[in-house]
Each structure stands twice: as C-alpha cells, then as structure tokens.
Amino acid sequence: MTRTLRAPAPLIDRLRQLASRPGAAAGIPVPARRSSPLSLNRMPHPKLWDDPEWRAVGRVLGLSQDDGWYHRKAFEWTHCIYGLERLEAIGPLSTVLGVGAGHEVVLYHLANRSRLTVATDLYSGDFVDSVSSEADPEFLTNPQKFAPFRYREEALIGLPADGCRLPFADASFDVVYSLSSIEHFGGHAAAARAMAEIGRVLRVGGIACVATELVLAGGPHPEYFTMQEIHEWLIDPSGLVLVEQIDPELPPQEYLDDPVRLPEQVLRTPHLVLAAGEVRFTSLILFLRKPGPVGLLAGGSRRVALAAARRLNGRPGVHSAAGPAAR
Numbered sequence: 001m002t003r004t005l006r007a008p009a010p011l012i013d014r015l016r017q018l019a020s021r022p023g024a025a026a027g028i029p030v031p032a033r034r035s036s037p038l039s040l041n042r043m044p045h046p047k048l049w050d051d052p053e054w055r056a057v058g059r060v061l062g063l064s065q066d067d068g069w070y071h072r073k074a075f076e077w078t079h080c081i082y083g084l085e086r087l088e089a090i091g092p093l094s095t096v097l098g099v100g101a102g103h104e105v106v107l108y109h110l111a112n113r114s115r116l117t118v119a120t121d122l123y124s125g126d127f128v129d130s131v132s133s134e135a136d137p138e139f140l141t142n143p144q145k146f147a148p149f150r151y152r153e154e155a156l157i158g159l160p161a162d163g164c165r166l167p168f169a170d171a172s173f174d175v176v177y178s179l180s181s182i183e184h185f186g187g188h189a190a191a192a193r194a195m196a197e198i199g200r201v202l203r204v205g206g207i208a209c210v211a212t213e214l215v216l217a218g219g220p221h222p223e224y225f226t227m228q229e230i231h232e233w234l235i236d237p238s239g240l241v242l243v244e245q246i247d248p249e250l251p252p253q254e255y256l257d258d259p260v261r262l263p264e265q266v267l268r269t270p271h272l273v274l275a276a277g278e279v280r281f282t283s284l285i286l287f288l289r290k291p292g293p294v295g296l297l298a299g300g301s302r303r304v305a306l307a308a309a310r311r312l313n314g315r316p317g318v319h320s321a322a323g324p325a326a327r
C-alpha cells in the first residue's frame with residue numbers, strides 16, 4: 001500500500017497566516033543589482049535610449065524616435081515591456097492585469113504577448129479630459145479606436161475598477177503592472193492599499209511592474225514618494241520582493257539643474273526630470289516578485305535572526321542566549 005505524504009493542515013494554515021502578515025516579505029533578501037545589460041529597478045537615463053535592445057522595444061511599441069522620445073512616459077512603457085521580457089514573465093499562456101491602465105499602448109502590445117490582458121481603471125474622473133485624455137471610457141466598448149497597431153482583439157478586455165479594491169480572486173494573474181497611476185489614487189495610504197491588492201491578485205512567482213513618481217528634492221509630497229516612502233508605502237505593503245536592488249543612478253545633472261517646470265512647460269522635451277513648485281521628481285520603475293511560503297519562512301527566520309543580532313550588538317557584553325536576544 002502506498003501512502004501519500006501531506007503537510008498537516010495546521011502547518012498549512014500557519015503558513016497561510018505567516019504569508020498574509022503585512023511586511024511578511026520584508027525579511028527576504030533582495031538579489032544584487034545587475035547593471036549589465038541594464039538594471040531593471042531604476043530611474044530614466046539617456047543611456048537606455050543608447051541600448052539597441054531597449055530601443056528595439058520602443059520601436060515595437062510604435063514610439064516616436066525623435067526628440068520627444070526622451071520622455072519619461074516612453075521610459076515607463078518601454079522599460080516595463082523590456083523588463084517583463086527579460087524576466088520571461090510574459091508569453092502565450094500568461095495572464096496580465098493593468099491597474100490604472102487607461103488605454104495606454106502597453107496594453108495592446110501585451111494583448112499580443114499574453115493569453116489575456118485585462119485593463120482596469122476608473123475610466124471616469126479627472127483623467128477623462130486631461131491633456132492626454134488617458135482614461136477615455138470609450139475604451140471599454142471600443143478598444144480598437146485607441147489601438148496604435150494591429151493586436152489580438154480577443155486577448156484584451158477593459159473593465160472599470162478601483163485599484164484599491166480589485167474585483168479578482170487571490171492569485172489570478174501571472175503579471176500585474178501599473179504605470180504612473182498609484183500616486184493618483186488619493187495619497188500614500190491609498191497607494192499602499194493598491195500595492196497590497198496588486199500583491200494579492202498576483203500568483204506566487206508572478207511579477208509586478210510598478211512605476212511612480214520619485215521625489216528627488218524639495219519633498220515630502222502628499223502623493224509622490226521619497227526613496228524611504230517607496231519602501232514604507234509601496235514595497236512593504238505589497239508583500240512582494242524586488243527582483244533586484246534599486247539602481248541609485250540619477251538622471252544626468254543637466255536635467256536635475258534645469259527640470260521641466262509644471263504646468264507651464266508640460267510639453268517640453270527632454271522630459272525626464274520635472275519640477276512642481278519646490279518639488280523635483282522623476283519616474284522610478286520597480287519589478288517585484290511574489291514569494292512563496294518557503295521564501296517567506298526563510299525570510300521570517302532571517303529577520304528574527306537579524307533582529308536578535310541587532311539587539312545583541314546594541315548591548316556589548318551580552319553573550320548569553322538568555323539575554324536580550326531571547327526576549
């Protein structure tokens with residue numbers, strides 16, 4: 001008689017509880033940054049436009065190759081697809097969710113590179129009539145109207161949905177992405193809720209790609225994020241782990257010295273560093289992976305060990321396991 005070995009139900013429940021704790025993923029070590037060919041978690045830099053493979057992705061997306069090409073929207077759209085391809089996150093069997101997606105070009109490319117791509121957005125409110133009218137509700141009934149190139153119509157669906165309350169079951173998607181949107185959801189706490197939702201609907205091992213506004217100087221800002229706030233409000237609440245460490249390379253100094261001033265210079269290019277009043281900011285794009293129970297357990301143990309070591313180090317002369325570390 002053969003017997004199947006199963007983990008006992010209480011252990012599985014315990015793993016689930018551990019995995020759903022806020023900050024559960026924070027103890028998992030983040031892999032070192034790979035600067036070759038290009039770092040993934042990064043700010044825009046003209047060097048990206050010099051990379052033939054990266055440039056080719058921009059061409060596939062049908063983005064202009066003229067001066068306007070030095071634009072952070074082009075950076076976000078191109079780098080999102082470049083990174084998802086490099087991480088082998090998309091392919092004919094994958095399911096993809098866009099959050100705050102409007103009717104951006106990336107959706108149409110993803111429809112060609114996935115089994116199903118679901119675009120969600122409020123499709124109402126401020127962005128219906130904004131300068132670039134990013135969330136036209138007509139997309140819901142007539143997505144072909146906004147298509148920049150031929151795409152697999154059966155693989156793209158639009159759905160009105162609040163990014164802070166996604167109408168999908170846990171672990172529904174292989175990839176979830178959101179570009180230049182979560183900072184518009186109503187402040188840092190709303191962005192944190194959206195990140196938790198992104199983490200929830202992603203399957204274990206799935207990849208999230210999130211771009212938002214990084215404050216370089218003059219902060220804090222109620223909607224944009226300093227680097228510390230990126231961790232506090234976005235990465236930690238997501239339950240996800242960065243695929244590699246964040247590249248600290250800034251856009252070139254000339255862009256920092258002479259930023260595009262909003263709103264009066266909104267159409268000026270190059271458009272990589274912006275100024276709104278005192279605040280200077282640029283885009284930051286992050287790729288994150290959803291850890292499984294084994295990773296979470298290992299990360300949890302590591303966190304406990306590190307906290308114990310910190311407590312011990314903070315109290316020179318304490319050598320006993322019965323000392324502060326044991327509390």
Ligand SMILES: C[S@@+](CC[C@H](N)C(=O)[O-])C[C@H]1O[C@@H](n2cnc3c(N)ncnc32)[C@H](O)[C@@H]1O
Nearest residue numbers: 100101102104121122127134135162163179181
């Ligand atoms: C700056 S636009 C970016 C749109 C698109 N990602 C792009 O890059 O073209 C911000 C988007 O966030 C959407 N949005 C704002 N609040 C939202 C919410 N609570 N849930 C989902 N989408 C929201 C807006 O409707 C808008 O389409």
